[in-house]
Amino acid sequence: MVKRVIKAAPDYLALNFFDFIRHFTNLFTSKEYNLWIESDKYTTIFGYSCRGLFEVCMQYFYKEDLVVATTPIQHTSFRNILEKYVKPENIHIIRLNKNYNGIEEIPKLDNCDLAVITHYFGQDMDISVLSEFKKKHNCIIIEDRVQGGTLDLLSSHEIVDIPIYSMGMDKRPIALGGGFMYINNQHKELIEGTKKIIEALPIEKTGKRFKEMVKKLPTFLFYNSRIFLASFIELLRVATFFNRDISLLKFAKAYRAKNPGFDRETFLSKPSQGLLKSMYQNLDNYKKMESLFAKKYAYFIECLDPEIIPYFFPWYKGNSSLSSYNTIQIEEHLVDQFLEFLTEYDITCIANPTYKVFNHSYENKEVDVKFNNGIVYIPSTPNMKRKEIELLADKLHDFYHTFCKEKGK
Numbered sequence: 001m002v003k004r005v006i007k008a009a010p011d012y013l014a015l016n017f018f019d020f021i022r023h024f025t026n027l028f029t030s031k032e033y034n035l036w037i038e039s040d041k042y043t044t045i046f047g048y049s050c051r052g053l054f055e056v057c058m059q060y061f062y063k064e065d066l067v068v069a070t071t072p073i074q075h076t077s078f079r080n081i082l083e084k085y086v087k088p089e090n091i092h093i094i095r096l097n098k099n100y101n102g103i104e105e106i107p108k109l110d111n112c113d114l115a116v117i118t119h120y121f122g123q124d125m126d127i128s129v130l131s132e133f134k135k136k137h138n139c140i141i142i143e144d145r146v147q148g149g150t151l152d153l154l155s156s157h158e159i160v161d162i163p164i165y166s167m168g169m170d171k172r173p174i175a176l177g178g179g180f181m182y183i184n185n186q187h188k189e190l191i192e193g194t195k196k197i198i199e200a201l202p203i204e205k206t207g208k209r210f211k212e213m214v215k216k217l218p219t220f221l222f223y224n225s226r227i228f229l230a231s232f233i234e235l236l237r238v239a240t241f242f243n244r245d246i247s248l249l250k251f252a253k254a255y256r257a258k259n260p261g262f263d264r265e266t267f268l269s270k271p272s273q274g275l276l277k278s279m280y281q282n283l284d285n286y287k288k289m290e291s292l293f294a295k296k297y298a299y300f301i302e303c304l305d306p307e308i309i310p311y312f313f314p315w316y317k318g319n320s321s322l323s324s325y326n327t328i329q330i331e332e333h334l335v336d337q338f339l340e341f342l343t344e345y346d347i348t349c350i351a352n353p354t355y356k357v358f359n360h361s362y363e364n365k366e367v368d369v370k371f372n373n374g375i376v377y378i379p380s381t382p383n384m385k386r387k388e389i390e391l392l393a394d395k396l397h398d399f400y401h402t403f404c405k406e407k408g409k
């Protein structure tokens, strides 16, 4: 009997081959694009990446004793940037509830300059509880909304001063690079200051963007081409037969580590005209993605027994995830077993490649570490057929009933 294969990776690029080519032809543009677009109420500022824009903000606000309140788990780049600009004793953790979908406790501080909030798992966290805190400290609120809720909203809540977004390869919207932030026009100095910092950065070389996009071609095929991925899985199966050291799990881990969504070294750059053109073309192209992500995710949830939803998706509040990543939570001690289990069925999965906790110690840090270590990405649903979604749901049930239930949570 032929084994049923899920022809989807734990990542997905919402672009077709024609869009892909257009990002190359954009490199030849002779038009000049501004680094910002001014609307009635707010200004959209473009950058080379989301992390680059965050570092620009940190440079703007930097002072010797900067005090920051922040959510405990951040994208690796955000965590590193915060640790670069803020002394560990001045990084105060906002405690989240046990499902990591709401704020439980805001640190009591004498003063606070910035609050940095990251939204997780394709939905917004309710941050209205920070309203009093903001009023008291007159602090600026920055949010990483890359994996947050719908882009129909400029930010998750009106108290946010700077929501930041990525337009990288598996993001929403997608421009194969770049990022943007919205700033209310009332913050005139902040707008001018951040624009000035970005303008002074070294400009991304067109040749470099060209090379990076060429390198994304196999990534595009792995993540989006069902035939390519299925053929590769078959080849890998033969290779594994001869050499047990080769496995889909090891390959997925190594591939993602070597082909990150973004250049980790030179992100403090100014976007090239080619990248700006791609961003201008795609800034509003998120609706189709959001509805595809929502539809596929809703079907996935529908296939799951209500008993297992809170186990694997403790943060689920009835809204479909709008992220291209299909994230689940596993008890820390079962993660390796889970990854091996899915690999046995040739299902690609990867242990948390995105988030990190801070290096300094703080109260209850072990809870965040445990949660963070339990994050796993399983195949991304947008590219999957209904039968594959059903198969993936079946495997979650199998794992739960075999390994999780008896051991208790």
Ligand SMILES: Cc1ncc(COP(=O)(O)O)c(C=O)c1O
Binding pocket: 048, 049, 050, 051, 052, 075, 077, 118, 144, 146, 147, 165, 166, 167, 168, 178, 179, 261, 262, 354
């Ligand atoms: C939640 C989150 N924040 C920030 C980023 C960084 O975005 P960029 O690659 O544009 O710097 C990512 C990228 O994966 C992300 O998932």
